[in-house]
Amino acid sequence: MTDPTTTEPRTDTGLSGLEIRGLRVAFDGFTAVDGVDLDVGPGDLRFLIGPNGAGKTTLVDAVTGLVKAEGSVRFGGEDILGRSVHRIARSGIGRTFQTATVFEELTVLQNLDIAAGAGRGTLTMLRRRKGVPESVARALETVGLTDLAGSLAGTLAHGRKQWLEIGMLLVQDVRLLLLDEPVAGMSHDERQATGELLRRISRERTVVVIEHDMDFMRSFARSVSVLHAGKVLSEGTVTEVQADPKVQEVYLGHAATEGTTTGVPRPTAAQEA
Numbered sequence: 700m701t702d703p704t705t706t707e708p709r710t711d712t713g714l715s716g717l718e719i720r721g722l723r724v725a726f727d728g729f730t731a732v733d734g735v736d737l738d739v740g741p742g743d744l745r746f747l748i749g750p751n752g753a754g755k756t757t758l759v760d761a762v763t764g765l766v767k768a769e770g771s772v773r774f775g776g777e778d779i780l781g782r783s784v785h786r787i788a789r790s791g792i793g794r795t796f797q798t799a800t801v802f803e804e805l806t807v808l809q810n811l812d813i814a815a816g817a818g819r820g821t822l823t824m825l826r827r828r829k830g831v832p833e834s835v836a837r838a839l840e841t842v843g844l845t846d847l848a849g850s851l852a853g854t855l856a857h858g859r860k861q862w863l864e865i866g867m868l869l870v871q872d873v874r875l876l877l878l879d880e881p882v883a884g885m886s887h888d889e890r891q892a893t894g895e896l897l898r899r900i901s902r903e904r905t906v907v908v909i910e911h912d913m914d915f916m917r918s919f920a921r922s923v924s925v926l927h928a929g930k931v932l933s934e935g936t937v938t939e940v941q942a943d944p945k946v947q948e949v950y951l952g953h954a955a956t957e958g959t960t961t962g963v964p965r966p967t968a969a970q971e972a
């Protein structure tokens with residue numbers, strides 16, 4: 700269930716929100732993102748859900764500069780659309796992909812150190828350091844990997860690799876985290892720990908999660924946007940979105956055609972009867 704004490708997006712100084720207007724992405728005449736307006740408040744923990752092919756990943760690709768898009772994407776007061784991937788990353792936006800991309804042959808600490816270095820100036824990089832940088836120690840603590848700092852990343856369990864990747868965004872001081880199905884393939888306990896981690900992170904940063912796992916969404920989303928056929932179909936709290944007949948129609952329609960209940964919001968009592 701959504702924590703009622705954390706329903707309101709935070710507005711503390713230093714937190715930045717995302718403002719998307721008229722976002723459009725076309726691939727050879729096929730419009731994958733079709734005029735999306737989306738506001739993610741500072742410190743929100745927003746879930747982006749929708750059936751396969753709805754345009755969720757393409758939207759994140761557009762925000763991070765991986766695909767060309769029209770419209771506007773403002774973060775921290777600046778329009779970032781059209782900037783290079785590198786410049787967008789430097790403006791404080793980071794993402795993870797469905798498959799964790801960590802350096803398996805390096806230790807957890809080395810992975811974090813490299814990620815931290817990516818945000819440092821050349822002079823700082825050249826300076827000799829003693830011990831673990833504070834930002835790295837903090838990230839280790841936050842993602843719960845302090846005791847595994849010396850372990851090779853390749854030996855980590857699946858869930859912990861995802862946490863390491865999130866830690867790599869934290870040391871880069873990413874202020875907007877865009878996470879693509881972070882709990883896919885995780886055990887129940889790992890999902891729970893990941894949800895709690897995202898709650899902690901969203902006290903200081905803005906978090907957007909693409910997700911198909913509806914139980915996870917129900918437990919941890921502070922707000923939800925439903926995408927369908929490249930457009931925002933519905934938006935609100937978990938309760939509001941689940942009660943929206945348009946959402947039920949889209950998901951139930953898919954369940955019927957795909958023979959799966961993955962991603963189907965829990966039917967209302969009336970539907971179950």
Ligand SMILES: Nc1ncnc2c1ncn2[C@@H]1O[C@H](COP(=O)(O)OP(=O)(O)OP(=O)(O)O)[C@@H](O)[C@H]1O
Pocket residue numbers: 726729731749750751752753754755756757758
């Ligand atoms: N590079 C591309 N070239 C052509 N079409 C693409 C490309 N990338 C995505 N698409 C199409 O755009 C649509 C949206 O895809 P996208 O991956 O954004 O959906 P999604 O909501 O993330 O789906 P899923 O939940 O399955 O990951 C799909 O029809 C997909 O086939």
